[in-house]
Amino acid sequence: MSSDLPDSPRTRITRLNDRQVFDRDALNSLLDSAVLAHVGFVRDGEPIVLPVGFGRDGDSLLIHGSTGSPFFRDMSDGRPLAITVTHLDGLVYARSGFDSSMNYRSAMIRGCASIVDNADKVDALHIITEHLMPGRASEVRPHKSKELAATLVLRVPLTEVSVKINNKMPDEEVNDGDPRTIWAGVLPLRTVAGEPATSELTPSSTPVAASVRALAQKLS
Numbered sequence: 001m002s003s004d005l006p007d008s009p010r011t012r013i014t015r016l017n018d019r020q021v022f023d024r025d026a027l028n029s030l031l032d033s034a035v036l037a038h039v040g041f042v043r044d045g046e047p048i049v050l051p052v053g054f055g056r057d058g059d060s061l062l063i064h065g066s067t068g069s070p071f072f073r074d075m076s077d078g079r080p081l082a083i084t085v086t087h088l089d090g091l092v093y094a095r096s097g098f099d100s101s102m103n104y105r106s107a108m109i110r111g112c113a114s115i116v117d118n119a120d121k122v123d124a125l126h127i128i129t130e131h132l133m134p135g136r137a138s139e140v141r142p143h144k145s146k147e148l149a150a151t152l153v154l155r156v157p158l159t160e161v162s163v164k165i166n167n168k169m170p171d172e173e174v175n176d177g178d179p180r181t182i183w184a185g186v187l188p189l190r191t192v193a194g195e196p197a198t199s200e201l202t203p204s205s206t207p208v209a210a211s212v213r214a215l216a217q218k219l220s
Contacts (some may be wrong), residue, residue: 010110011162017147021163026054030084030105035132040082043074054085055124055131056111057155061109064153072152076115083109083156090188094170095178101166103186107216108162113154114196124153135211191220 004024005011013020021027031054040049050071055062061083065072075081090103116124122143129137180206193216196208 005161005163006159008160011160013162013164014167016164018216019164019166022162023167025164026165027107027158027161028056028164030087030107032131034087036061037061037083037085039136041075041077041079041083043071048074053128053132055128057124057127057160058156061156061158062128062153063113063156064125064128064151067150067152069152072154075113076152076154081109081111085109086163086190089167090186090204092166092168092170092186093170093184095182095184099171101170103167103188105165105167105214107162108164109156110156110160111156113156116153116155118148120152124155125151128153129144133211133215133216138210139209139211147152 005022005027007022012205035053037052037054038049039052040047042048048071052063052065063075067073084106086104088102088104092101092103094100125139125143125148131139161199169186172184196212197214198204198206198208
């Protein structure tokens with residue numbers, strides 16, 4: 001078992017800990033192939049969880065939102081955050097509901113966010129755009145000053161991370177007594193792209209952007 005990711009009481013998995021992975025390459029692959037994260041924190045004594053797009057910049061995660069958002073202002077003040085990123089890869093059908101499960105790749109990141117300063121904001125937004133929509137940054141116009149002023153970009157270090165992966169058939173034994181007439185196995189799941197839909201104000205003669213075609217092909 002690799003120890004690329006630090007092991008600590010805060011990141012150590014105690015339940016089904018054989019599924020924990022300490023390989024930083026596995027973490028990077030998990031993050032780089034996902035587009036949605038959920039950020040949890042406490043606001044006014046109550047838990048809040050927000051879905052956000054993100055990008056990875058080396059050993060840190062970048063998220064962005066409106067400077068007018070009270071939630072993003074809260075996240076920028078140094079309070080503890082918990083961020084999760086999950087791929088659901090399949091449903092595991094066992095011969096009992098108790099033993100049925102999911103195949104997944106998941107990461108939980110704990111830490112505090114810092115604000116990306118104005119000098120680095122354009123580069124950070126480029127990373128996020130390229131993560132969510134590969135190839136798109138070179139196709140769009142530059143950011144306007146008022147857009148940059150209205151955008152808050154936060155950086156969270158990938159120093160306290162737990163990675164948990166399950167990729168198995170259902171647990172079964174030769175003499176477990178379960179009826180073999182009940183089907184057991186795995187139903188794989190994956191994200192599939194639909195047909196690109198052109199916006200109303202885009203001329204019909206305008207071809208679908210190369211970045212869109214490439215991602216649609218990848219997710220076909």
